[in-house]
Amino acid sequence: MNSKNKKTTDMSRRSFMKTSAMSALGVASASLISGVAPEVEAKTALVQSNGKYGFETPPSPIPSRMIREFATADVIVVGGGISGVMAAKSAQENGAKVIVLQKGPVVMCHGFSMGCIDSKIQIEKNIRINKMNAITELNYQSLNKPKFELLKLWAEHSGETFNWIDDMTTKHGVKGIFIPNAGTESGESGGKYWFNSYCTGHKWKGGMIVAINLVAKEAVKAGVEFRFNTPGKQLVQDKSGRITGVIAKHEITGDYIQFNAKKGVILCTGDYGNNPDMLQKYCPAAVGLKSYYTPRHNTGDGHLMGIWVGAEMENGIHTKMAHVHSTPDFADSDAPGRGMPWLAVQKEGKRLCNEDIPFYLMANQTLNATNPDGLYYNILDSDWEENLKQFPPRVAGAIDRQSFDEALSRGLIIKADKIEELANKLNLPAETFSKTVARYNELVEKGVDEDFGKIAVDLSFIKKAPFYGIPRLCCISAILGGININTKMQVLDKEQHIIHGLYAAGNVSGGFFGGANDYPFPIIGLSVGRATTFGRLAGRYAAKG
Amino acid sequence: MMIFTKYLTAILSTFLVIFSLSGHVDAGEKDNSSQTVKHYYDSIKSENNLAKVHGDAGLSCIDCHSDYTAKGNSKSDTSVLKLKSSGDELCLKCHDLKEVDNKVVYKGQGPSGADVRPHSQHVADIHCATCHSMHRKSNLMCAKCHVQKWMKTLPKRWNTPLKTEN
Numbered sequence: 001m002n003s004k005n006k007k008t009t010d011m012s013r014r015s016f017m018k019t020s021a022m023s024a025l026g027v028a029s030a031s032l033i034s035g036v037a038p039e040v041e042a043k044t045a046l047v048q049s050n051g052k053y054g055f056e057t058p059p060s061p062i063p064s065r066m067i068r069e070f071a072t073a074d075v076i077v078v079g080g081g082i083s084g085v086m087a088a089k090s091a092q093e094n095g096a097k098v099i100v101l102q103k104g105p106v107v108m109c110h111g112f113s114m115g116c117i118d119s120k121i122q123i124e125k126n127i128r129i130n131k132m133n134a135i136t137e138l139n140y141q142s143l144n145k146p147k148f149e150l151l152k153l154w155a156e157h158s159g160e161t162f163n164w165i166d167d168m169t170t171k172h173g174v175k176g177i178f179i180p181n182a183g184t185e186s187g188e189s190g191g192k193y194w195f196n197s198y199c200t201g202h203k204w205k206g207g208m209i210v211a212i213n214l215v216a217k218e219a220v221k222a223g224v225e226f227r228f229n230t231p232g233k234q235l236v237q238d239k240s241g242r243i244t245g246v247i248a249k250h251e252i253t254g255d256y257i258q259f260n261a262k263k264g265v266i267l268c269t270g271d272y273g274n275n276p277d278m279l280q281k282y283c284p285a286a287v288g289l290k291s292y293y294t295p296r297h298n299t300g301d302g303h304l305m306g307i308w309v310g311a312e313m314e315n316g317i318h319t320k321m322a323h324v325h326s327t328p329d330f331a332d333s334d335a336p337g338r339g340m341p342w343l344a345v346q347k348e349g350k351r352l353c354n355e356d357i358p359f360y361l362m363a364n365q366t367l368n369a370t371n372p373d374g375l376y377y378n379i380l381d382s383d384w385e386e387n388l389k390q391f392p393p394r395v396a397g398a399i400d401r402q403s404f405d406e407a408l409s410r411g412l413i414i415k416a417d418k419i420e421e422l423a424n425k426l427n428l429p430a431e432t433f434s435k436t437v438a439r440y441n442e443l444v445e446k447g448v449d450e451d452f453g454k455i456a457v458d459l460s461f462i463k464k465a466p467f468y469g470i471p472r473l474c475c476i477s478a479i480l481g482g483i484n485i486n487t488k489m490q491v492l493d494k495e496q497h498i499i500h501g502l503y504a505a506g507n508v509s510g511g512f513f514g515g516a517n518d519y520p521f522p523i524i525g526l527s528v529g530r531a532t533t534f535g536r537l538a539g540r541y542a543a544k545g
Numbered sequence: 546m547m548i549f550t551k552y553l554t555a556i557l558s559t560f561l562v563i564f565s566l567s568g569h570v571d572a573g574e575k576d577n578s579s580q581t582v583k584h585y586y587d588s589i590k591s592e593n594n595l596a597k598v599h600g601d602a603g604l605s606c607i608d609c610h611s612d613y614t615a616k617g618n619s620k621s622d623t624s625v626l627k628l629k630s631s632g633d634e635l636c637l638k639c640h641d642l643k644e645v646d647n648k649v650v651y652k653g654q655g656p657s658g659a660d661v662r663p664h665s666q667h668v669a670d671i672h673c674a675t676c677h678s679m680h681r682k683s684n685l686m687c688a689k690c691h692v693q694k695w696m697k698t699l700p701k702r703w704n705t706p707l708k709t710e711n
Contacts, residue, residue, distance in 0.1 A: 080668075105669050105670045105671055105675070106667035106668070106669035106670075106671065107667055107668040107669065108667065108690070112656070112657075203657075205657055205658065205659045206655045206656050206657060206659025206660075207656045207657065207659075209656075210655075210659060213666065213667055213668050216668035217668055220668060226668060226670075228669060228670030229670060294690055295689065295690060329692065332692050
């Protein structure tokens with residue numbers, strides 16, 4: 001498909017979306033409201049005069065005359081992703097009538113691996129990870145910023161949460177699988193500079209999105225009601241400060257609907273990686289990197305609803321999860337061999353860093369280039385398969401001849417007969433790039449990485465044509481900073497007092513990663529592991545009121 | 546797929562609106578032909594339309610539409626083409642949802658080799674008409690977020706799927 005065609009079809013797709021979202025019906029209802037509307041939507045632009053961001057000022061409360069429908073349940077879950085679906089199912093099991101409000105038309109999430117300790121599979125395989133050691137390492141790598149009690153809560157409840165989910169997915173013929181080759185029982189995976197992980201990863205074929213949809217099906221069967229295209233907009237707070245409900249706005253009709261919660265509202269709205277103002281304020285280290293999260297629903301809605309009723313945001317700068325892909329399109333597969341220690345250069349043609357640095361920290365160095373875009377390039381020659389025999393094993397993206405050739409044919413790996421030609425094809429400054437390669441070969445020859453200190457066994461020549469370049473794009477998967485909670489998932493205010501009736505789980509909740517610069521990796525699948533575990537706990541606690 | 550009924554009204558209204566807005570029938574594709582009854586009638590013969598599959602199967606306008614008064618004197622008036630019933634209900638008069646779901650399975654084409662079942666993959670507010678259109682090209686909503694091989698194998702009546710919007 002040529003670019004012109006692509007553009008035309010792209011337009012038509014966008015217009016189609018617009019049509020479905022803004023059916024004449026929706027427009028008509030929306031126009032009934034406009035004209036009388038107070039400023040009930042959050043401002044998005046920076047407010048320069050007082051130094052505050054627009055989103056920090058609570059919007060005017062949505063007046064009840066604008067509410068088109070009222071509904072009541074024991075527990076209202078805002079967000080139908082990983083933590084939201086778990087919270088809903090768990091609250092239902094604990095006796096609550098539950099309504100889930102979801103932005104967009106589907107139950108969806110990202111993520112492939114759920115981290116947990118003492119799942120039934122691990123126990124069957126006699127893999128007994130020392131919980132305290134694991135979370136102590138996590139705490140250390142998170143610069144001692146997390147609330148340790150939250151880490152403990154995850155360690156204690158993650159295994160049983162996996163079992164609970166797996167019982168439901170197994171009913172539908174999808175069994176959870178333990179990932180044996182990422183990390184070890186002792187948490188040591190080899191080299192000093194490669195990342196060392198505990199083998200905590202579990203997955204379901206097709207990813208977390210398959211698992212949570214099966215749990216959601218079970219939830220629907222058990223009476224949980226899902227409302228789609230119905231994102232929460234504002235919390236309803238009574239005079240005592242208790243949260244008694246949430247007002248949502250239907251994305252198609254434009255109608256406001258008030259959902260009253262007899263027992264509690266659980267915020268499970270995910271992260272704010274697609275809210276540029278919030279990124280600027282709470283996670284400036286992510287600015288300059290593209291978002292890997294589509295659709296762009298993760299705009300921090302729950303964070304904002306929380307702070308508008310007095311919830312305290314955890315101390316910034318928040319933790320970013322910036323992983324390495326080939327494109328910002330999460331649905332597209334990536335070039336293989338991510339994390340292998342071949343020469344890496346940044347966009348100016350200079351060497352990026354010690355290539356033994358784990359992939360999840362690469363983004364930071366790309367940001368040191370002028371006009372950063374998150375790109376770096378692995379450079380290899382025709383002996384790349386020999387190099388793989390030379391490099392000691394590590395946690396990295398698998399690569400073999402077949403996956404290599406496939407990526408080559410898809411243009412995710414670039415081939416050239418000369419170094420200068422490769423530079424041109426990768427759009428790198430040829431002169432600097434050639435010097436970098438020459439210098440790298442010199443270091444390989446010496447057997448000492450005088451420039452960045454990489455261990456000798458990970459040095460390999462770039463001499464034999466054809467040469468290959470693999471563009472790697474560091475982009476943001478999620479921002480892991482949120483509003484403060486206690487061990488009952490209750491949201492806390494500035495004085496650490498409980499905001500009664502309000503709970504939070506998953507990426508909207510804070511204190512777990514504490515604001516270390518980057519998502520640490522001693523525990524494989526930790527973010528999903530937290531979302532599932534805490535979602536389930538939040539549902540239980542909210543149902544018990 | 547499990548939560549259809551609540552949204553039937555909304556879908557019905559959308560449908561009627563689409564049918565009554567001549568000239569704005571399809572914001573998704575540039576179509577200069579006048580939106581007359583003739584246009585709809587012609588769509589039964591067009592490879593670009595799902596209507597042809599139904600026409601080929603021996604169906605005609607009145608199988609889906611009531612109040613069909615176009616006998617040469619009201620060709621420019623499309624507002625009379627009302628649907629016999631609303632939303633999914635109309636399609637499910639002939640199609641069995643379970644059967645459709647079991648028939649359309651793309652084996653091993655999902656992430657990490659999982660099967661893809663487009664009709665039951667998500668717990669969702671998705672209806673037949675979310676993707677399928679009779680008198681214009683159909684739109685593959687799956688392609689808004691996913692890139693999978695089967696998407697390139699669909700007949701001409703589907704809009705070319707594209708990658709996620711960025």
